[in-house]
Amino acid sequence: MTLLFLVAIILIIYYLFIYKEAYKNIFGQINGKKCPNCGNPIESNYNVCPVCKETLRKKCPDCGKMVDINWKYCPYCEVQLRKGENG
Numbered sequence: 001m002t003l004l005f006l007v008a009i010i011l012i013i014y015y016l017f018i019y020k021e022a023y024k025n026i027f028g029q030i031n032g033k034k035c036p037n038c039g040n041p042i043e044s045n046y047n048v049c050p051v052c053k054e055t056l057r058k059k060c061p062d063c064g065k066m067v068d069i070n071w072k073y074c075p076y077c078e079v080q081l082r083k084g085e086n087g
């Protein structure tokens with residue numbers, strides 16, 4: 001009886017641990033950005049992808065601060081980063 005109880009406790013702890021890891025992975029995927037070139041998960045403060053060296057951020061030509069390559073305008077100095085695009 002005691003042995004069964006112990007096995008049950010161990011199984012519960014084991015499953016809780018697995019679910020915790022699974023939730024962490026799902027949570028990380030929702031919050032995390034992915035490299036547009038290779039799909040590798042990247043941190044928002046990365047300048048290049050650590051796997052394929054895809055450029056993720058560049059320097060603003062006006063104020064020199066790091067800006068996302070997808071941004072159209074610099075949030076720091078309001079300069080237009082992409083030219084020839086309407087919208």
Ligand SMILES: [Zn+2]
Pocket residue numbers: 035036037038039040049050051052053054
């Ligand atoms: Zn990449």
Ligand SMILES: [Zn+2]
Pocket residue numbers: 060061062063064065074075076077078079
């Ligand atoms: Zn700027």
